[in-house]
Amino acid sequence: MSSHAATIDHHHDSTTSTGIPNKKLLWWAFLASDCMFFGTLISTHLVYRLNPPPGNAIPTQVFNIELTSFSTFILLMSSLLMALAVNAIQRGNVRSTRTMLLGTMFFGCIFLGGQVYEFGHFVHMKHMTLSNSLFGSTFYTLTGTHGTHVAIGVLLLGMMYVRTFKPAAGGGLSMNFLHMLAVAVAAGVAFIVFVPGMIEIIYGAGIGEFLSSHAVPLSVGAAACIAMAWFARQSSTVEFGEKNAIDVEAVGLYWHFVDIVWIIIFTAVYLLEYL
Amino acid sequence: MAEALAKSEFTGTGHAPAKSFELFARPTAKTGLVGWLTTVDHKKIGMLYGGFAILFFLIGGLEALLIRTQLIVPNNRFISAQLYNELFTMHGTTMIFLAVMPLNAAFFNLLVPIQVGARDVAFPRLNAFSLWVWVAGATLLNVGWISHLVPSWNFGGAPDVGWFGYSPLTSKVFTPDLSTDFWVLGIQMLGLSSIVASLNFIVTIINMRAPGLTMMRLPVFTWMALVTSFLLILALPAIAIALVEVMFDRNFGTNFFEVSGGGQPILWQHLFWVFGHPEVYILILPPMGYVSEILPTFSRKPLFGYPIVIFSGVAIGFIGFGVWSHHMFTTGLGTVATAAFAIATMAIAVPTGVKIFNWIGTLWGGHIVTRVPMMFALGFIWMFMLGGFSGIMHAAAPADAQQQDSYFVIAHFHYVLIGGATFALLAAIHFWFPKFFGRMVPEFWGKVSFWLIFVGFNCTFFPMHFLGLNGMPRRTWIYDSNMGWNEGNLFATIGAYLLGLGIFTYFAVLVYSFFKGQKCGNDPWDARTLEWSIPSPPPEHNFAAIPQVHARDAWWYEKTHQEEIAKEKAANIKAEEAHGGIHIPDQSWYPIIAGMGLLFGTYNLAQLKHPVVMFGNQVLGSHAPLAIAGLSIVVLACYLWSLEGPGGYHIHLDADGNAKESGGYHH
Ligand code: HEM
Ligand SMILES: [Cu+2]
Numbered sequence: 035m036s037s038h039a040a041t042i043d044h045h046h047d048s049t050t051s052t053g054i055p056n057k058k059l060l061w062w063a064f065l066a067s068d069c070m071f072f073g074t075l076i077s078t079h080l081v082y083r084l085n086p087p088p089g090n091a092i093p094t095q096v097f098n099i100e101l102t103s104f105s106t107f108i109l110l111m112s113s114l115l116m117a118l119a120v121n122a123i124q125r126g127n128v129r130s131t132r133t134m135l136l137g138t139m140f141f142g143c144i145f146l147g148g149q150v151y152e153f154g155h156f157v158h159m160k161h162m163t164l165s166n167s168l169f170g171s172t173f174y175t176l177t178g179t180h181g182t183h184v185a186i187g188v189l190l191l192g193m194m195y196v197r198t199f200k201p202a203a204g205g206g207l208s209m210n211f212l213h214m215l216a217v218a219v220a221a222g223v224a225f226i227v228f229v230p231g232m233i234e235i236i237y238g239a240g241i242g243e244f245l246s247s248h249a250v251p252l253s254v255g256a257a258a259c260i261a262m263a264w265f266a267r268q269s270s271t272v273e274f275g276e277k278n279a280i281d282v283e284a285v286g287l288y289w290h291f292v293d294i295v296w297i298i299i300f301t302a303v304y305l306l307e308y309l
Numbered sequence: 310m311a312e313a314l315a316k317s318e319f320t321g322t323g324h325a326p327a328k329s330f331e332l333f334a335r336p337t338a339k340t341g342l343v344g345w346l347t348t349v350d351h352k353k354i355g356m357l358y359g360g361f362a363i364l365f366f367l368i369g370g371l372e373a374l375l376i377r378t379q380l381i382v383p384n385n386r387f388i389s390a391q392l393y394n395e396l397f398t399m400h401g402t403t404m405i406f407l408a409v410m411p412l413n414a415a416f417f418n419l420l421v422p423i424q425v426g427a428r429d430v431a432f433p434r435l436n437a438f439s440l441w442v443w444v445a446g447a448t449l450l451n452v453g454w455i456s457h458l459v460p461s462w463n464f465g466g467a468p469d470v471g472w473f474g475y476s477p478l479t480s481k482v483f484t485p486d487l488s489t490d491f492w493v494l495g496i497q498m499l500g501l502s503s504i505v506a507s508l509n510f511i512v513t514i515i516n517m518r519a520p521g522l523t524m525m526r527l528p529v530f531t532w533m534a535l536v537t538s539f540l541l542i543l544a545l546p547a548i549a550i551a552l553v554e555v556m557f558d559r560n561f562g563t564n565f566f567e568v569s570g571g572g573q574p575i576l577w578q579h580l581f582w583v584f585g586h587p588e589v590y591i592l593i594l595p596p597m598g599y600v601s602e603i604l605p606t607f608s609r610k611p612l613f614g615y616p617i618v619i620f621s622g623v624a625i626g627f628i629g630f631g632v633w634s635h636h637m638f639t640t641g642l643g644t645v646a647t648a649a650f651a652i653a654t655m656a657i658a659v660p661t662g663v664k665i666f667n668w669i670g671t672l673w674g675g676h677i678v679t680r681v682p683m684m685f686a687l688g689f690i691w692m693f694m695l696g697g698f699s700g701i702m703h704a705a706a707p708a709d710a711q712q713q714d715s716y717f718v719i720a721h722f723h724y725v726l727i728g729g730a731t732f733a734l735l736a737a738i739h740f741w742f743p744k745f746f747g748r749m750v751p752e753f754w755g756k757v758s759f760w761l762i763f764v765g766f767n768c769t770f771f772p773m774h775f776l777g778l779n780g781m782p783r784r785t786w787i788y789d790s791n792m793g794w795n796e797g798n799l800f801a802t803i804g805a806y807l808l809g810l811g812i813f814t815y816f817a818v819l820v821y822s823f824f825k826g827q828k829c830g831n832d833p834w835d836a837r838t839l840e841w842s843i844p845s846p847p848p849e850h851n852f853a854a855i856p857q858v859h860a861r862d863a864w865w866y867e868k869t870h871q872e873e874i875a876k877e878k879a880a881n882i883k884a885e886e887a888h889g890g891i892h893i894p895d896q897s898w899y900p901i902i903a904g905m906g907l908l909f910g911t912y913n914l915a916q917l918k919h920p921v922v923m924f925g926n927q928v929l930g931s932h933a934p935l936a937i938a939g940l941s942i943v944v945l946a947c948y949l950w951s952l953e954g955p956g957g958y959h960i961h962l963d964a965d966g967n968a969k970e971s972g973g974y975h976h
Binding site: 050056070074086090172 | 507508515517518551557564565
């Protein structure tokens with residue numbers, strides 16, 4: 035409605051019984067439910083950890099704890115950027131909101147890339163697959179579910195980011211779609227190819243070899259990045275603004291939650307093995 | 310106050326922007342096929358849930374009659390052992406997930422928004438999505454029946470692993486055919502539907518209450534809907550993950566429950582019952598809500614001890630998460646665990662008993678009117694109590710060692726599920742029928758159906774207590790004539806036919822009443838809650854004026870303070886009109902498209918590794934491309950859904966209360 039007062043109260047919604055916006059309450063309830071999903075997966079993991087069958091994979095021989103610690107750190111930092119994005123939109127600063135959203139997504143992609151690398155490494159080097167040991171089964175389903183959550187989070191952030199460009203004059207469906215496509219492709223290439231490749235390089239693989247063997251996806255990713263830059267060069271007024279703070283905050287809630295869950299997983303699945 | 314009210318619009322969707330992205334024009338048809346398929350109106354969604362649920366209730370009943378017919382005499386060969394397995398599996402699955410749960414969902418939809426004084430649920434399109442996902446799940450569960458009619462659709466028949474699908478029976482080694490895969494994904498879809506719907510109702514109940522409607526003034530039914538919704542979102546994840554693990558075992562070679570690979574079938578039992586026990590309270594709490602509305606109405610006095618009824622409902626919800634292992638007493642949990650779960654199980658009977666005393670207290674000294682809903686509600690108290698007694702009997706672990714997996718357990722849960730949940734649902738259908746169809750159900754035929762059901766039910770299930778204690782195991786396809794079970798089974802089967810006749814009469818009378826029943830006004834029962842303050846059937850916008858709630862029995866208060874209420878209403882209507890009229894959200898195609906995409910995707914996911922064969926020719930090496938196509942439809946639909954926005958239009962009421970629509974700000 036047009037009659038919004040000049041200042042927006044971000045913590046109270048006068049149209050609901052409790053003052054909590056409906057969307058936020060929905061997210062909170064969903065997160066409660068999601069806790070139980072992770073709770074069940076973690077329980078399964080711990081039950082079989084205590085009852086390993088003969089020939090089970092030995093976690094400390096499989097893990098690369100330095101890398102995982104690093105990506106854990108990155109994920110935590112992404113939460114900081116997420117908080118800054120919420121703060122920016124609450125001040126009505128759309129530009130800064132965009133930057134912070136992109137930053138959060140990028141950090142999310144680094145984390146995911148670490149996981150892609152890790153999974154590939156475990157399967158090919160350590161020969162631990164989803165099905166050849168119970169540890170593998172519980173490990174991949176648990177961390178895979180978490181990774182899916184992060185990927186969905188990146189997608190939601192991407193949608194939010196694209197939405198900030200929606201023109202106030204209306205329309206623009208096809209633009210929105212192409213923009214979203216560019217964001218999705220860029221993020222996908224980043225975490226499936228680019229980040230794992232960078233990690234390989236850090237561990238000593240050759241740059242030239244990486245570039246030549248992944249030429250197609252890398253150039254598609256680069257093209258997507260250029261497209262994103264082109265879509266972002268826009269000048270007309272946008273509809274997105276301070277009133278959308280609740281939308282950004284809702285995604286933020288999810289993002290922080292996924293982070294916290296990772297801390298639990300990191301402790302229960304990785305650190306526990308080194309005690 | 311009126312000012313704040315009008316601003317809120319009570320649609321909960323906030324204010325959509327002036328223009329939004331639309332791929333194709335939004336549907337506007339209010340009637341006809343398109344109207345129903347694209348509806349976001351909680352009343353229509355409730356009707357659809359109810360209609361489907363009654364259909365499945367009748368199918369499940371038919372399955373039960375086939376089971377009973379097989380057991381009527383010893384050494385019977387009426388149906389094959391394989392078909393028998395499919396029948397008891399599908400009977401249980403159908404009655405729980407496709408009859409009682411969706412009937413409760415129907416009443417959540419029909420009643421909750423009105424009882425909280427709102428115009429719809431918090432997220433109307435999400436609500437439609439829940440319905441269509443439920444339809445997808447129901448279809449997947451039943452698709453296997455086709456194999457019996459068209460052998461080339463080789464699914465191996467309907468699921469046959471029992472309603473709790475115990476591992477290792479679900480292993481590929483023991484059920485190599487597709488029926489189990491459909492069972493896994495079917496249940497998964499139903500769970501998804503319930504979680505999404507519950508999230509919606511949690512927000513609706515907590516956040517969309519009319520002014521003055523504090524939590525401790527909420528009708529008991531709405532309270533129970535809230536507790537149930539919390540149970541659903543917290544209990545379903547356990548089985549969802551367990552189902553994923555079975556799916557992985559069957560399709561991707563994992564060993565979660567495969568003994569040969571180090572898996573432990575008992576883990577499935579734990580995960581299943583962590584869900585399964587809260588589930589039985591998910592089934593019974595809403596029925597406790599119905600009778601808590603019906604008993605006061607026909608006793609002509611308020612519910613006795615309202616806060617205690619609410620509190621014990623919440624307590625049941627909490628304790629319900631700590632008793633699951635009473636389903637596993639005979640698995641050898643160890644003495645301490647067994648004792649702990651036995652005590653917790655006995656403890657949960659306490660809040661249940663408290664409620665029974667509250668209902669009796671409500672009747673006490675009341676001016677009791679024995680109309681049909683009241684008969685069913687009274688039957689509920691009595692029969693549910695009997696089920697509770699046998700429950701406490703097998704809460705004692707040593708006694709349960711004797712009862713486990715016998716007909717005694719069958720007797721127990723049918724007393725709580727038919728004598729309890731179903732009696733209350735039949736009471737509720739009869740009670741709210743006039744509200745949603747504007748016609749009364751004839752009293753005489755209603756009573757006939759009640760007595761047939763009551764007598765038939767007891768003849769069927771009472772003997773099962775003795776059959777069970779005499780050692781008859783459940784899930785028995787055939788028995789010898791020298792076991793001493795002949796009379797009990799014969800009696801039970803005749804009772805089942807009587808029960809079937811009663812159910813048939815009940816619904817036949819409803820069909821008759823739908824066309825020919827006597828017309829009725831707002832409030833035929835002289836009832837107490839808000840839904841009776843609006844016309845029968847309710848208009849699209851529910852309330853001409855958002856009600857102001859002054860007391861626990863809000864409508865009762867309105868009836869006794871007419872002048873005050875009339876003034877308030879006039880002010881509220883004016884204020885709302887000044888702000889553009891009554892806001893109603895637009896219909897949408899995306900919920901059903903997403904739901905059907907999910908159906909297509911999961912139907913193919915279930916047969917992932919099988920080649921796609923059409924007319925005898927192999928078209929694709931596996932179902933993977935089709936599964937991905939289905940899931941892509943879902944993603945695309947969700948994307949367009951989010952761009953489309955809630956939309957909406959306005960309704961304006963003239964002096965006589967007639968509605969006129971306007972685009973208002975169309976978006
Ligand atoms: C006084 C409250 C109750 C107690 C103490 C109780 C106790 C029990 C126990 C110990 C069992 C396991 C028996 C066995 O398998 O050996 C059981 C089974 C069962 N109960 Fe209850 N119960 C209660 C109320 C309910 C209610 C309200 C419902 C549903 C509306 C219900 C539905 C069931 C079902 C469906 C089963 C059998 C599940 C199966 O094995 O397929 N019970 N109950
Ligand atoms: Cu139980």
